[in-house]
Amino acid sequence: MQVNNINLINFRNYENLSLDFSPNINMIIGQNGQGKTNIVEAVHFLSFAKSFRTNKDKEVINFECNTSYIKSIVTNEADENKIDIKISKDSKKAINVDNVPISKISDLMGIINVVVFSPEDTKIVSDSPIYRRNFMDKEISQIRPVYYNLLLDYNKTLNNKNTLLKSQNIDMIMLDIYDEQLADIIEKIITYRDTFIKTISEIAKETHYIISSKKENLLIEYKSNLKSSIKSDILSELKDARAEDIRHTVSTKGIHKDDIILKIGDIDIRKYGSQGQKKTATISLKLSEIELIHNMKKEYPIVILDDIFSELDITRRMMLVEKLYNIQTFITTTEKIDINKDIKYFEVKDRNVLV
Known part of the structure; x- marks a missing residue:
């Protein structure tokens, strides 16, 4: 390219x-x-x-x-x-x-x-889950543009649900409709995310092993906010969380709460990794983006x-x-x-x- x-x-x-x-x-x-x-x-x-x-x-x-x-x-x-x-x-x-x-x-x-390396990238490893979700969403959208449309649909439906939860008189029938729509979208998004993490984890593990002078093994795991990736189970979880949603006036379950866990051996890098380990892990992740695109598109x-x-x-x-x-x-x-x-x-x- x-x-x-x-x-x-x-x-x-x-x-x-x-x-x-x-x-x-x-x-x-x-x-x-x-x-x-x-x-x-x-x-x-x-x-x-x-x-x-x-x-x-x-x-x-x-x-x-x-x-x-x-x-x-x-x-x-x-x-x-x-x-x-x-x-x-x-x-x-x-x-x-x-x-x-x-x-x-x-x-x-x-x-x-396009893959961007910037000083802000260390936030993927060091900071809150939103940076890791953004990393994941951006990369999947590049190789599977339909995923980007799923995210738009999810965010629109989630915003509608949250608006309803903040209203004085909550229409429970509309909540059922929104949860049904969300469960359908979530099932598809989880499948994309799980496949992506499994794929990039293998690439990043090999890349990190090389650039750490064969001293470290990098592990990447997808941490879903939901227990299942099956629509019917997802819908049950959303309904089980309804009382808490109403109490907090916001959706407490969904893919907007997902995270990625990065480890060197058994060490959670975000919590316990050194600055050098975080920097090397960040480079490994970004280089893995490049290789993943090459593997999928057959060009860099x-x-x-x-x-x-x-x-x-x-x-x-x-x-x-x-x-x-x-x-x-x-x-x-x-x-x-x-x-x-x-x-x-x-x-x-x-x-x-x-x-």
Whole structure:
């Protein structure tokens, strides 16, 4: 997979920027605040139609404007596609693929796949379950776009149920309807999540063993909030939790409470792992994302390394670069780094990019 070029109009601090990219390593150099991450943020938009830095699309629009545009030619083994994304303050996002409007973001997902490494990634290992769920949901959606639609349906139904639970007079018949709908969606989501964790666990175990110098075994387990993955059992659990739901005025059971457990041997990394172990486990997870996509799609995703080299020692840097050989990679950094590879350099300064 490859992003051949990109044109940004009124995107962040760029009024009009056009760049052609190398199929290998693209190193974007600049001091903090100059706009180097804005470029890779736009690359990420081509896969997910959203930023990896903010949940608010309007933040990417130049503050003096009402609309921004991202235009690109991308290629994968099967095809070449023209992607145009329009982001407006006053209307919904508009996405065109080969000049044809698409109504669902899931129709964009999978044209190209993007894996991002950023300093925030350590939160997957160290922080609350929401970071691990987001990691899991984003990755599954890339390889199975239908999963993204299931998440949208689940969140919409869950919000409807929660609104009902907060009302003065709860309609029990409507609660039954929502629980029936949720049980059907949950059964499908659990199946996707369980399969994903089993698959990536095997890849991550092997990857981590190598990059820890054959000293550690990484184990990844899916921890569901529900006891069963069968619809009828799920529905029973939802109904059994109803009294508690009404008391708390919120749904207490469901896949929005799931988690992933990461262990080195018998040690829960989140609770007891050292900073070095957490960092290595994070790299193992992200590298496993790349291999999983390659196994499923038979081609490698595009990789973004956003300001992570300053977080890594020289050994981890070189290991990471070796792993990404022959994969289109975007590296943002504050200083030029010599990694003895075929590199195209971009220097960002005062809203200008020098090639």
